Amino acid sequence: MDALSTAIGLAYIFAAVLFILGLRYLGSPATARRGNLLAAIAMLIAIIVTLLDRQIVGFTWILIAIIIGTVIGSFSARLVKMTAMPQMVGIFNGLGGGASALVALAEFWRLSILSAELPLDFSITTLLSVFIGGLTFTGSMIAFGKLQGLVSGSPITFPLQKVVNALLMVAVVVLGVLIAGFDPSNILFLIVTLLALTLGVMLVIPIGGADMPVVISLLNSFSGLAACAAGFVVQNHILIIAGALVGAAGLILTQIMCKAMNRPLSNVLFGAFGTGDQAAGAVDAGGDKSVKAVDGEEAAMILGYAQSVVVVPGFGMAAAQAQHAVRELSELLQKRGIEVKFAIHPVAGRMPGHMNVLLAEANVPYTLLFDMDDINPEFPHIDVVLVIGANDVINPAARNDTTSPIYGMPILDVDKARHVMIIKRSLNVGFAGIDNPLFYDPKTLMYFGSAKEKVQELVAEIKKL
Amino acid sequence: MDALSTAIGLAYIFAAVLFILGLRYLGSPATARRGNLLAAIAMLIAIIVTLLDRQIVGFTWILIAIIIGTVIGSFSARLVKMTAMPQMVGIFNGLGGGASALVALAEFWRLSILSAELPLDFSITTLLSVFIGGLTFTGSMIAFGKLQGLVSGSPITFPLQKVVNALLMVAVVVLGVLIAGFDPSNILFLIVTLLALTLGVMLVIPIGGADMPVVISLLNSFSGLAACAAGFVVQNHILIIAGALVGAAGLILTQIMCKAMNRPLSNVLFGAFGTGDQAAGAVDAGGDKSVKAVDGEEAAMILGYAQSVVVVPGFGMAAAQAQHAVRELSELLQKRGIEVKFAIHPVAGRMPGHMNVLLAEANVPYTLLFDMDDINPEFPHIDVVLVIGANDVINPAARNDTTSPIYGMPILDVDKARHVMIIKRSLNVGFAGIDNPLFYDPKTLMYFGSAKEKVQELVAEIKKL
Amino acid sequence: MPQELMIGLTIFVLSAFVGFEVITKVPPTLHTPLMSGANAISGIAIIGALLITGRNGEPFELILGVIAIVFATVNVVGGFLVTDRMLQMFKKKDGKSPKA
Amino acid sequence: MPQELMIGLTIFVLSAFVGFEVITKVPPTLHTPLMSGANAISGIAIIGALLITGRNGEPFELILGVIAIVFATVNVVGGFLVTDRMLQMFKKKDGKSPKA
């Protein structure tokens, strides 16, 4: 190795170290931004160093492509609404997977033309790269579509779905063996690519829209693995290192996310559980049980004269974009000398940290936000809990009812507070599609309506007090 | 690579995975034994696989050497007393470092005869290996000697010691540059080896005997690095992997140990702080302050009629080998319906886990042992705390006296209990060499004498009650 | 098995372990940013895309390469920016960093 | 810098990270056994000793190699056994594993 290659090699190692540190820092709140920056620097170093590689002779196309990519990437990142971030991440991720697949495809194309026989390990790694990358590409696009509302968020199922998927898998394996063992044919390779793209669609459509964050996280792990396989193909270690890092970290993160929902990953992928936001299920699940409803004036009285209020935001707040109104309400209450806290359930909303992001966007000070474990012991001393569009995360059935599908999921113990006021549009179920006994609890007051309007009404009424 | 080399390579990777898992499992109580087993299996696999290597043609000497090593290793491991384990680990560790140094020496010898010019990276890695390995070898032997009482445990210092050490270091660097850059001479290399051996002695003798566990842990990290360097020399990745693992893990562990003593590593290495067990310092530090002494009968009365007793063992219990008597005492008290707990300070005694090991040896049930953080809140409700040969770990100066050298070290808050009874031979200081205001506290009773006798006396007296 | 593959495998295994170990107890708040940051890192495929595009091969390869670079660049640039935007929000107002 | 060294360096850095990450919060009770177990692993130098002894070189090399094997074997065998002995003691009596 001459001096240039040595410098390039050392720079790659340095980039690897920065990637590792970046990923580690990303996992802790105090250092997360620095972690992201470190990872970005690592990427920059890796790119620059690669451009110095003697193998690279033409720069025109590279420059054009990088500029196009940068423009698209930075604009979409800047313009995307906070609430649309999960699908944005999904689409980015799909593109990464797609890039790996394209690299493998191009490399296979070139070598298969040059020689009639390809080394076994080359065939296997190109196949892996194109398969995982292709699947990630279309899978992520479907996930994007579901979150963006372009594709129905409900699980899309049809008869014999699993059989079809299994057949597709078998076809991929058979073709793979053919390609690696017998005929390194371009056409066969293209067919594998198409099958991978199809599988990506097929595997994601039966999953409910609300489970997409988990799916995206899993696909993120996949795109790492695809990059890793591409690293074997082009024989570059930094791809292997960064790809394996992300592959493993993504897998762990997916696990953590599933655990927070108290559901195994298999259930997310094959459970067809999340019926999405449309969940109108169990029509008027109430039946003969009675609920107490309040109007705006009453609700304002109860809140305005409380000493301590805990706000529990949920998916409904996000759906109604009520976060700014909620911040106004909390400031108003504080001005009246009322102690206001926000109780954040780890899986409230539809993506991890959903509530934190929204409330931060609305400038609610972070100091008012409390994790489930910190706030739960306090509920018995709280005058009023104001639930805004949350449902599953406060369902006491998770604690009491062993037959409930969400039994065992940790919840916010709002039923232990003195009064509970719930803003939602109806008695309809939430994400998990199950009834909530808390609605019929004598201490519960239902304040029916869409979150944003109702909170604004509250603000107006409290000002009148 | 043919099939054999492929199999060997895969087996090495498998061994690396087992080493990693083993090390990780070793860090958690529930899995530690399994971790040790996994690491041992990994080592076995690596050894067997290496013997299959085509490079190895003669087996006689290897077999003989392995048998000798196994016999010595297993006998010393079986016969060593529990209390002598730290020095045993020290000597083992030194041998590992020595082995790395010998490998580098042999390899340098061979190649320097074959050619007049050696690749720069080869020279550097052999030098590193022989330097770190040699230093580890003699350093560990001195550590062993100090713990075993063969070398004085007190810091051995002499004028200009640091200057001499610095000169030795400079000499090593100069010779290293000569060897790597100009003349790959055997003789120079041997001189470097000797200098490394000398440095190992010089660096460890000024450190107090009681700090040897930390030194051994650091040298353990070094021997990992030496093995790592040897891996570069013989171009074998499993040495690099396992060596780097141990090097990094050992460094972290050393840090953790220092933190538990609330002293920076530099202070351990250059502080000449631990004056060892002999610490007779501050003669009769008591001065005009008065202490209350009790005799066996009185002490038995106080203990025998208490409702709750917490035993705090310290170095004195280990020195007097009183653990069996202590177990007897605790069983006797329990039979009288008294609640007995043991409070274990993380750095009580002279090695991490010292008290746990001793009490386990004496069959004290693990359920009676409580960590500092768990027991500290309980002291205010405890009738009698029985301190057996502990001193620094219960010194309230660490909490109150900002001028104290141990200020800031977390201690057992025994001074918050209703009564404190302390068994030790005199008012002499402990490891840190400082006086303990607790002795003069009105609620403290001193029960002077050697731990074993006094505890036995207590047992006898309580039986009479 | 070629030597190069064996080395790649070793590096893969070690990196995967680092990835596993590095992510331990991530507070839920950070799940989305962490996912997003990791996603940006997976855009490392850009290196592969650069290598195949830069060597001026067949037109078909070049086209694939250019598309791959565009894709990966969007992933990288967009990924890091969007992650930073998310994380920025946690720092707002009182300037204090959120507790874990 | 030779390719081989570069690869070694990569592997070294990754392994060191694994080593750092793997040891996080070790309860004090386990410090000594962990040290002892890690010490046994550092006896991996035995592989190097085997390689230099087995190739039947000069007598001087052979002597060094044999001593190195003896040293390393004592380290490995003694190290793992003594660690096991220490750990065994924590499992005594109630059969329950100690709490962290």
Ligand SMILES: NC(=O)c1ccc[n+]([C@@H]2O[C@H](COP(=O)([O-])OP(=O)(O)OC[C@H]3O[C@@H](n4cnc5c(N)ncnc54)[C@H](OP(=O)(O)O)[C@@H]3O)[C@@H](O)[C@H]2O)c1
């Ligand atoms: N956070 C994550 O990462 C994540 C990811 C996937 C799945 N999940 C799942 O999502 C659920 C989250 O629980 P959650 O309590 O936040 O939500 P939820 O249980 O899904 O309930 C949301 C409630 O909001 C109400 N709502 C909808 N639109 C509204 C509007 N415009 N105004 C007022 N209310 C409205 C709905 O009732 P009405 O129709 O009666 O108004 C619904 O019952 C959990 O089951 C969790 O496992 C979370």
Ligand SMILES: NC(=O)c1ccc[n+]([C@@H]2O[C@H](COP(=O)([O-])OP(=O)(O)OC[C@H]3O[C@@H](n4cnc5c(N)ncnc54)[C@H](OP(=O)(O)O)[C@@H]3O)[C@@H](O)[C@H]2O)c1
């Ligand atoms: N655990 C570790 O890993 C480790 C490692 C290095 C250093 N250290 C240090 O060691 C200290 C440990 O604290 P510690 O409270 O356990 O011990 P200590 O502070 O060293 O005190 C031990 C006391 O035991 C008494 N003693 C000695 N022999 C005795 C015998 N035969 N019978 C009765 N008493 C006897 C001594 O007093 P008399 O002479 O009056 O009897 C001495 O004051 C800390 O300062 C710690 O930082 C610990």
